[in-house]
Amino acid sequence: AASRVEVSMPAVVEVESGGTARFECNFYIPGNDSYTYINWFYIDRIIQVRLCHITGGDVQEEDTDYKGRLSVGEDKALSIRKVTVQDARIFVCQVGSGTYGEGENRTELRSSRARVPARLSPCSRLSLLLQIAQCVSRNGFPLPNITWHKNGERLQPEEKMVKFATTRTRESSGLFTVSSTLFAHVTREDRSSLFHCSVHYWRRGQSLTMDSQRVNVTVFYPAERVDLHVMPSSALVKEGDDVKLVCEADGNPAPVFSFFKRQLEDNWQDLTSLADSSTGVLNLHNVTKSSSGLYRCQALDLDDMKQLEKEVELVVNYIEGVHVEKEPSTPVVEGGSVKLSCDAHSPVALDYQWSDAKGREVGQGNQLFLKNLTFETSSSFSCKVVAPSVPGLERSKQVAVAVQGKPRIVSISSPLYVRQDEVVNLTCKAIAFPTASVHWNVNGTAHEYIENKHIASNLTVRVNHDLLRAGAMCRVSNALGFSEEHIQLLDRKTPESKGVIIVAIIVSILVVAVLGAVIYFLHKKGKIPCGRAGKQDM
Incomplete structure (x- = not known):
């Protein structure tokens, strides 16, 4: 068994800067005797400085740099608030007993702090060992370590390829500032590479890492290839x-661009004034057939004056020369036929669609056959020429189809019921081309209405005996002939005569009904023989 005081404490206490450090002091006294006093010290270089003296429940705090920041718990543990990196030192707990003497132990306090900003420095040309970026960790403790990474992979020093320049500074506060600068040889493939640094430090006995943001460096390199393309696709361009x-171009910075178009005899027209030479875009507005041709782009690198060029063929699709032929070319007589032919020129395949004046589709193909034409047939037809391979490319052409003939009467007001001396309207409607006129064989007031090929005539007359007997004749004529129709007038009876007829019909019905009832009654009484000889009374 132990014959002296034994004190146990953790070897290390780690606290983040600004936090509270707590030092536990566990002790054993033989015979479970009680302690006489407890002293807390810290070691400054080689000198042991007392922080406080504890006897029973009384705590006597000494006048040190920790005054006002320390406290003692019921378990006699020492706590220090607002720890700084200067507090990183050895702390001692000493326990005394009158019978068994005294014992002591110690704990090392560690305070840590780390911060990582990264700064990017510009670089210029290839083949040099360039400063890529600088990584700085300020106010850290213990001393942190910095590593570099490219695209997530750690970089190692390599002669003429990768180099690190590191400086370490201890500030007056006792904290460390570490700065590391990365120098590397870059190529055009590094234009999209991401670099970052990592700061490695200790906290509470654990190794921790803090990463900076990823940074991309600007790499300058000459162009090796130039491309020229049409937007939208050349195959779909239309007038x-x-x-x-x-x-x-694949260089950085971008070269200066110039544009040209080939003319006759291999001459080239300079179009640079129409382009944005910095972005390499030539805008062509409302292109036509003449815009087709070979275009050239030249890219000039101002650093080494190297010039690259590329050519592209622009094809502007078009439809031209749309025309419609009619056979026969002269006006068609009603009942006749006509053939319409449509043609156009284009560098791409074409489809043909036919429609009438109301927009209704009436046929496909470059020919349309119209048979048995009438006045009602559409007076015009449209041929729409479409390029299926070039959306939106289409043209249209209209042709007039004139159908002529003698007039055809389509409607008359016949038969017409009238009364003597009544004023009535006689109507005659016809269709004709050329324009026709209407004539009546009776006198009256006539009004004509003409719309396109249609003509209508209203004749206002007073009914007399001759008109009622003979009726009226409507005659419609033009340069190609005439048509006529007879309008029949029928006498409309007076209301009195109608009443007499109705009464006579009703009386006749009643007489028949009464007669039928009498016969039925006599038959039931046996007064009327049934007509069968075997049943008669002799």
């Missing part, structure tokens, strides 16, 4: 479109 010719 009236706005077109962009986009020239792109």
Whole structure:
């Protein structure tokens, strides 16, 4: 068994800067005797400085740098608030007993702090060992370590390729500032590479890491390839479109772009004034057939004056020369036929669609056959020429189809019921081309209405005996002939005569009904023989 005082404490207490450190002091006294006093010290270099003296329930705090920041718990543990990196030192707990002497133990206090900003420095040309970025960790404790990474992989020093320059500074506060600068050889493939640094430090016995943000460096390199393409796709360009010719080079910074169009005899027209030479875009508005041709883009690198060029063929699709032929070319007589033929020129395949004046589709193909034509047939037809391979490319052409003939009467007011001396309207409607006129064989007031091929005539007359007997004749004529129709007038009876007829009909019905009832009654009484000889009384 132990014959002296034994004190146990944790070897290390780690606290983040600004936190509270707590030092536990556990002790054993033989025979479970009680302690006489407890002293807390800290070691400054080689000197042991007392912080407080504890006897029973009384705590006597010494006048030190920790005054006002320390406290003692019921378990005699020492707590220090608002720890700084300067507090990183050894703390001692000493326990005394009158019979068994005294014992002591110690704990090391560690305070840590780390912060990582990263700064980016510009670089210029290839093949040099360039400063990529600088990583700085300020106010850290213990001393942190910095590593560098590219695209997530750790970089190692390599002669003429990768180099680190690191400085370490201890501030007056006791904290450390560590700065590391990355130098590396970059290529055009590094234009999208991401670099970052990591700060490695200790806290509470654990190794921790803090990463900076990812940074991309600007790499300058000459162009090796230039591309020229049409937007939208050249195969879909049509007359009236706005077109962009986009020239792109793989150098950084971008070269200066110039545009040209080939003319006759291999001469080239300079179009640079129409383009944005910095972005490499040539805008062509409302292109036509003449905009087709070979275009060239030249890319000039101002650093080494190297020039690259690329050519592209622009094809502007079009439809031209749309025309419609009619056979026969002269006006068609009603009941006749006509053939319409449509044709156009284009560098792409074409489809043909026919429609009438109301927009209704009446046929497909470049020919349309119309048979048994009438005045009611549409007076015009449209041929729409469509390029299926180029959406939106279409043209239309109209043709008039004139159907002529003698007038055809389509409606008359016959038969017409009238009364003597009544004023009535006689109507005659016809259709004809050329324009026709209407004539009546009776006198009256006539009003004519003409709309396109239609003509209507209203004749206002007073009914007399001759008109009622003979009726009226409507005659419609034009340069190609005439048609006529007879209007029949029928006498409409007076209301009195109608009443007499109705009464006579009713009386006749009543007489028949009464006669039928009498015969039925006599038959039931046996007064009327049934007509069968075997049943008669002799």
